Amino acid sequence: MPDISLEKVLFSYPGGVEVYPEPGLTLALESGVTALVGENGAGKTTLTKLLIGLLRPRSGDINVAGLDVSKTTVAAMAKTVGYTFQNPDDQLFERTVKAEVTFGPRVLKRPPADVERGVAAAIKACGLAGKEDVHPHDLGLSERKWVAIASALASEPSVVVLDEPTLGQDYPSRQRLRELVMRLGSEGKIVLVVTHDMDFVGEACPTTVVLSHGAVRYAGPTSNAFGDRALLKEAGIEPPHVTELAQAIGLRQCVNEAEFLATWRR
Amino acid sequence: MAGGLSLYQEGASLLHRAHPLTKGVFTLSVIALAFIVPSLYWILAIALILLILVIVAGVLRRLIAVALALLLPIAVLLLAVQGFANPANHTVLFAIGPVVYYTEGLYIAAIAALRITCLVVATFLFSFTTRPADITEALMQRGLSPAMGYVVQSALQIIPQTLDMAGRIQDAQRSRGLETEGSLPKRARAYLPLMLPLVLSSLVATQERAMALEVRGFGLPVKRVRRYEFADSAVQRVTRWALALAVPAAIVARLLGWK
Numbered sequence: 271m272p273d274i275s276l277e278k279v280l281f282s283y284p285g286g287v288e289v290y291p292e293p294g295l296t297l298a299l300e301s302g303v304t305a306l307v308g309e310n311g312a313g314k315t316t317l318t319k320l321l322i323g324l325l326r327p328r329s330g331d332i333n334v335a336g337l338d339v340s341k342t343t344v345a346a347m348a349k350t351v352g353y354t355f356q357n358p359d360d361q362l363f364e365r366t367v368k369a370e371v372t373f374g375p376r377v378l379k380r381p382p383a384d385v386e387r388g389v390a391a392a393i394k395a396c397g398l399a400g401k402e403d404v405h406p407h408d409l410g411l412s413e414r415k416w417v418a419i420a421s422a423l424a425s426e427p428s429v430v431v432l433d434e435p436t437l438g439q440d441y442p443s444r445q446r447l448r449e450l451v452m453r454l455g456s457e458g459k460i461v462l463v464v465t466h467d468m469d470f471v472g473e474a475c476p477t478t479v480v481l482s483h484g485a486v487r488y489a490g491p492t493s494n495a496f497g498d499r500a501l502l503k504e505a506g507i508e509p510p511h512v513t514e515l516a517q518a519i520g521l522r523q524c525v526n527e528a529e530f531l532a533t534w535r536r
Numbered sequence: 537m538a539g540g541l542s543l544y545q546e547g548a549s550l551l552h553r554a555h556p557l558t559k560g561v562f563t564l565s566v567i568a569l570a571f572i573v574p575s576l577y578w579i580l581a582i583a584l585i586l587l588i589l590v591i592v593a594g595v596l597r598r599l600i601a602v603a604l605a606l607l608l609p610i611a612v613l614l615l616a617v618q619g620f621a622n623p624a625n626h627t628v629l630f631a632i633g634p635v636v637y638y639t640e641g642l643y644i645a646a647i648a649a650l651r652i653t654c655l656v657v658a659t660f661l662f663s664f665t666t667r668p669a670d671i672t673e674a675l676m677q678r679g680l681s682p683a684m685g686y687v688v689q690s691a692l693q694i695i696p697q698t699l700d701m702a703g704r705i706q707d708a709q710r711s712r713g714l715e716t717e718g719s720l721p722k723r724a725r726a727y728l729p730l731m732l733p734l735v736l737s738s739l740v741a742t743q744e745r746a747m748a749l750e751v752r753g754f755g756l757p758v759k760r761v762r763r764y765e766f767a768d769s770a771v772q773r774v775t776r777w778a779l780a781l782a783v784p785a786a787i788v789a790r791l792l793g794w795k
């Protein structure tokens with residue numbers, strides 16, 4: 271059984287159009303890191319909110335890590351799923367970074383030792399050490415994104431959903447994010463990353479799902495997705511620079527610098 | 537958009553098309569009348585008119601949701617407290633063991649509950665069918681100063697804006713494990729963690745709005761240009777005057793002994 275599955279999911283916003291065309295969205299994801307990419311308005315954020323139950327489908331089945339989402343409250347899903355909103359300001363409401371990060375494990379009534387461990391690890395992994403007492407609103411967008419990520423990680427969820435974590439991140443921040451995502455993947459977690467940053471996808475996400483106008487256009491190894499010009503064009507995606515470079519000079523398909531160098535040297 | 541900054545719901549009904557002033561006068565007078573008229577039957581008549589208008593406006597389903605969340609608890613509380621404990625009680629309606637429920641209390645509670653229902657329904661009916669911006673615009677076309685117009689506009693936005701913000705904060709909190717759905721005790725417990733962030737972010741929002749206004753040159757001494765005209769008619773003008781005069785008339789009638 272796949273770790274996340276959506277079966278013929280139909281959804282529309284009140285008064286809005288259908289996000290996923292008939293017969294609905296069907297998708298299966300295994301554990302490890304998966305990138306979810308597609309043009310603006312493709313339905314990526316909607317999909318992630320359906321996974322945790324913040325949005326409820328009109329029809330169709332959604333299963334996440336053995337949980338039937340339709341029969342589970344959002345709060346109960348939060349025991350398993352760490353969710354970060356695309357806009358950190360939709361997520362942050364506490365008065366200090368520490369309080370914000372602690373909120374999840376605290377309301378989930380984790381044992382004090384687990385709370386402390388989870389919070390400390392999340393703060394460290396997200397580069398927030400020393401900022402525990404700062405008001406999240408006094409931080410910049412990039413750091414608020416990190417507070418949001420730390421808040422989702424603090425309860426040590428086995429499924430992690432990150433909606434555009436790469437937005438507005440500088441180079442060291444991107445490196446940290448890459449390490450974090452790859453580590454979570456290697457720990458056997460299910461990690462879903464929504465992003466427009468294809469360099470990041472090539473570096474950190476072995477699997478890619480391409481969503482375009484609400485339909486899954488591709489789901490499989492990232493390298494194949496980047497090889498398909500027509501697919502990328504349709505979904506408004508520019509492949510990573512190394513992929514284009516390798517193609518331009520007639521090298522074998524590659525998705526990140528390491529692969530490029532390995533191919534180049536051969 | 538439905539959520540956003542107002543409760544307004546797009547539509548083409550009679551109520552949607554009516555002049556904002558007509559709807560405003562109607563809402564205020566109906567609320568006043570519901571509290572002035574003396575007997576249950578008069579209030580029922582007003583409630584019936586409101587119900588018909590709600591159906592005409594096509595907002596019945598949304599209103600039922602509001603009624604269940606807001607009015608039902610109030611009504612139940614009133615009926616219980618008055619029926620069991622009003623000092624005027626003496627006619628027994630029924631008894632459960634030693635606990636007696638009285639007719640007088642039931643009557644008093646029914647009147648109070650229906651008045652509150654009229655108040656809430658009239659207010660929501662108005663909000664569902666009138667764009668907040670139109671109210672301000674219409675008032676300013678009648679000579680209201682822009683500064684007062686802004687005050688009116690802000691006041692109209694307080695409820696929808698707060699609801700919107702509360703929804704966002706609750707989404708953030710339940711996505712991290714705070715139970716906000718399900719039984720009443722569970723929802724009551726989620727209330728406290730919501731209140732503080734809600735009050736704080738409301739304050740921030742107010743401040744940001746004030747800054748945004750200044751940046752746009754609000755308060756500069758320039759002549760305003762009308763955005764658009766609202767369709768008005770003789771019927772509407774007469775309705776407005778009739779409604780506006782009905783309120784003092786009803787008060788005078790009550791003073792003269794209308795029962």
Ligand SMILES: Nc1ncnc2c1ncn2[C@@H]1O[C@H](COP(=O)(O)OP(=O)(O)OP(=O)(O)O)[C@@H](O)[C@H]1O
Pocket residue numbers: 283284286289308309310311312313314315316317356
């Ligand atoms: N609250 C809402 N009300 C109505 N329509 C909405 C709402 N949120 C999103 N939509 C619409 O639903 C569709 C899917 O939106 P969604 O936010 O899932 O896209 P996305 O892939 O996350 O885009 P982006 O890359 O811009 O974040 C879009 O057409 C969008 O306009």
Ligand SMILES: [Mg+2]
Pocket residue numbers: 314315316356433
């Ligand atoms: Mg999105």
